[in-house]
Structures are given as C-alpha cells and as structure tokens.
Amino acid sequence: MSNNQVHATDTMNLNIPIAISARHCHVNEEDFYHLFGREAILQNWKELSQPGQFASQHILTIKGPRGQIDNVRILGPFRTETQVEISQTDAIKLGVTPPIRMSGDLDRSESITLIGPHGILHKKQGLIIAQAHIHMAVSDAATFNVQDKEIVTVEISGKVRQLQLMNVVVRISPEFILEMHVDTDEANAAAIHTHSIGKLIKME
C-alpha cells in the first residue's frame, strides 16, 4: 500500500514557483517575415519553462507616441496573432494605455508600432499588460482545488517585502507545468528576483 496521500486540505501551504516575464513579443508568421525578412527563421535560442515555448535570437523596437523601447525579444513558436506584452512602467514610457488582459484576449487592445531590421509594422491592436496568472497541469489543479480561469490571490513573500497579488487567473492545461507568471512591475513591487515562491489563497 502506498502511503503517499497528499491532500489539499490546506491549500495555503502549497508553494508555486514564480517566474518574472520581461517585456516580449509573440508574432504571427506574416508579421515576422515582414519585420525580419523572408530568410529569417524563428529558432529556439533558449528554452522557456513552459513546454514548447522558447526565446528566439530576434529582437525588435516597439514605439509609441511618447517613446520607444529597443531590444524587445521575440518568443516562439508562432501565434495566430501578434501580441506584445509590456509593463505599466513601459506603457508610461511609450505613452500608451494598454489594457490588463489574459494572453490572446486582444480585442480592442492598444495599438503599437513594431520596428524590425527589415520592416516596420503599425498594429492597430495587440499591445497588452499581461494579467498575473498561474500555469497548472491538470493534476496541480486537483491539488490546489481550482478550476480553469478561477481568480485567486497569491501571497508573495520576498526577503524584504510581502504582498498579496489579487486577481490572479488560473490557467489549466496538460501542456503546462506549475508556475506563476508576473511582470517586472509586479516582481519589483514585491522585491523578488529568481526562485521566489507564492502561496495560493482561494477566494471565498
């Protein structure tokens, strides 16, 4: 008999690794070739923690009415729609007001100009600030007793600051491994770097 019975009777004690997402860009094929040229190849330069996701060697400049930011990395693989994810601090620098959204929810999101080595694109929409979220496998969801798209709170205990981040959305997929994604503003607010953990708090 196995004695390995771990029940989620106290979900507040279960730890979630936190990864910090720097500003980045997902692209569709058409936009990628326009920006980088027909000969360009979207290649895996560095594996990301979520299976199948990778950073490429390609970088571009994003430009808004007030300013621009260079060296924004393209992540792969290709998506059906080009999507740029920045922080609120970036938005102020660019002079734009992107909505806080889940990845892929781009309807009436903010416009942005993309400048690559081969071409320039003005996107009418596609710029967002990513809503803090937790990737989970199906087995994790059972452990934490949460549903896909459930809104939870996560307590982040940095060495010098502790904070609770509300409105964190749970995303469940067999493709995911357990990890919370926050942007650089959220990480800085909590004064965390790499290898931090959060504790999930279910909303009543």
Ligand SMILES: [Zn+2]
């Ligand atoms: Zn994510």
